[in-house]
Amino acid sequence: MSGQRKMSALIPGEAMFRQVIPAGEYWIDVVGQGRTLRIVDVEGNQAADTLFFNAADVAERYSAVDTIREQRNVYLSCGSKLLSSAGNVMAQIVADTVGRHDTLGGACAGESNTVRYALDKRTMHSCRDSYLLAVAEHDRLGLGKRDLSHNINFFMNVPVTVDGGLTFADGLSGPGQYVEMRAAMDIIVLISNCPQLNNPCNAYNPTPLEVLVWDTDVR
Amino acid sequence: MYETLIEGGKHWSLTVCAGTRLRLVDRDGGANVGMLFYNPQNPLERYNAPDTLKCQHTFKLTKGHCLYSDMGRIFCSIIEDTAGWHDTVCGNANRELVASRWGERSYQQYRNDWTQNGHDAFLVEGGKYGLGRRDLAANVNWFSRVSVADDGAMRFDSDHARAGHFVDLRFEMDTLVLLHTCPHPLNGAAQYPRHPVLVQLSKAEPVRDDDLCRNSRPENGRGFANTELYRFCGDGAGQ
Numbered sequence: 001m002s003g004q005r006k007m008s009a010l011i012p013g014e015a016m017f018r019q020v021i022p023a024g025e026y027w028i029d030v031v032g033q034g035r036t037l038r039i040v041d042v043e044g045n046q047a048a049d050t051l052f053f054n055a056a057d058v059a060e061r062y063s064a065v066d067t068i069r070e071q072r073n074v075y076l077s078c079g080s081k082l083l084s085s086a087g088n089v090m091a092q093i094v095a096d097t098v099g100r101h102d103t104l105g106g107a108c109a110g111e112s113n114t115v116r117y118a119l120d121k122r123t124m125h126s127c128r129d130s131y132l133l134a135v136a137e138h139d140r141l142g143l144g145k146r147d148l149s150h151n152i153n154f155f156m157n158v159p160v161t162v163d164g165g166l167t168f169a170d171g172l173s174g175p176g177q178y179v180e181m182r183a184a185m186d187i188i189v190l191i192s193n194c195p196q197l198n199n200p201c202n203a204y205n206p207t208p209l210e211v212l213v214w215d216t217d218v219r
Numbered sequence: 220m221y222e223t224l225i226e227g228g229k230h231w232s233l234t235v236c237a238g239t240r241l242r243l244v245d246r247d248g249g250a251n252v253g254m255l256f257y258n259p260q261n262p263l264e265r266y267n268a269p270d271t272l273k274c275q276h277t278f279k280l281t282k283g284h285c286l287y288s289d290m291g292r293i294f295c296s297i298i299e300d301t302a303g304w305h306d307t308v309c310g311n312a313n314r315e316l317v318a319s320r321w322g323e324r325s326y327q328q329y330r331n332d333w334t335q336n337g338h339d340a341f342l343v344e345g346g347k348y349g350l351g352r353r354d355l356a357a358n359v360n361w362f363s364r365v366s367v368a369d370d371g372a373m374r375f376d377s378d379h380a381r382a383g384h385f386v387d388l389r390f391e392m393d394t395l396v397l398l399h400t401c402p403h404p405l406n407g408a409a410q411y412p413r414h415p416v417l418v419q420l421s422k423a424e425p426v427r428d429d430d431l432c433r434n435s436r437p438e439n440g441r442g443f444a445n446t447e448l449y450r451f452c453g454d455g456a457g458q
Contacts, residue, residue, distance in 0.1 A: 118441070119445075164278045
């Protein structure tokens with residue numbers, strides 16, 4: 001699925017919803033079946049740490065391992081079907097100006113930052129903190145820490161080498177690049193706009209994302 | 220030492236104390252062992268494959284690597300490994316996948332030769348500890364090698380799992396281990412692969428300052444420091 005770039009025909013002025021997510025903040029909302037979600041990398045190389053849940057049964061959720069295994073490719077791009085833990089299609093990527101997105105690297109957390117960077121990074125802000133606040137502030141959804149599993153990192157480039165290494169390469173994304181997916185069921189979308197200050201992937205400079213939703217349901 | 224044989228296509232679980240060595244042996248070749256790890260004091264702390272990979276800049280697991288929880292601590296270290304590559308990104312086969320690849324073999328008709336799948340195996344074992352669908356995570360598949368080409372394409376190496384290969388895990392924390400011996404989800408064997416695994420438990424040698432896993436990367440030194448803090452404060456106290 002790597003390298004499949006495709007522009008969208010959707011017009012931002014016709015979106016039913018649009019919102020900027022500043023770095024270090026989250027966005028959580030339901031995107032209905034048939035609707036199209038676009039995530040825009042406004043200033044470039046910013047990680048959109050993204051999770052999906054079936055709005056009717058939150059124990060069914062995005063599964064990175066099922067998604068990459070069934071498409072036989074570790075990278076996400078246009079055409080990728082984002083599968084659930086039950087093997088159902090939750091959404092499909094229908095437009096992508098970047099060509100490759102990561103779903104191996106997971107989200108940052110204060111605890112993993114201590115391992116990756118230094119023990120004194122423990123108290124720095126992280127995606128998992130944003131996720132935990134999101135589910136606490138929306139406890140009517142019935143989500144908690146155990147639902148915060150293996151996410152997608154839109155706009156991040158994490159190449160796997162033939163001999164089994166994992167590298168963190170310069171992003172393929174840039175200002176204004178975007179990825180778009182069409183919901184195949186009613187999904188709860190949870191995005192943390194990554195606050196990471198220790199990783200050169202975002203040039204140590206976390207920047208805003210924007211989300212747009214179009215009512216493209218043709219049922 | 221304690222030893223038990225887990226037949227192919229089955230599942231088991233146990234709580235392993237810190238300081239224990241757990242050896243898995245692919246007795247006949249072709250084995251796959253799905254495995255998940257939880258903190259028995261607080262099962263919300265669990266194996267985190269993304270952290271394990273990114274903390275050590277690796278896609279495969281082998282000797283010298285540590286398996287991390289989502290709390291920056293180390294459940295266990297891989298202190299010996301003759302296989303050289305183990306998968307942690309492919310998950311499990313489910314019932315539909317097993318049925319489509321090898322045909323449905325019901326318990327009613329086949330009894331112990333039914334075709335169990337890894338997903339259901341984890342649900343059953345996890346259920347014994349109050350864990351359910353929401354608690355499953357990306358698991359390890361011991362003895363299975365899935366490599367990746369430059370374009371991202373994944374390939375299962377059907378010749379990787381050889382008779383007699385073993386891997387030794389040294390547990391750094393008390394850990395709840397769920398395991399199954401069901402087929403790897405990318406195994407394309409003509410018949411449902413049903414290969415037994417020996418599980419051997421013994422006391423591990425103490426971790427020395429020059430320990431391979433502790434020193435294989437600077438990240439692992441910090442992972443050990445986090446784990447030692449947890450033990451310093453008493454298991455379950457949390458940090």
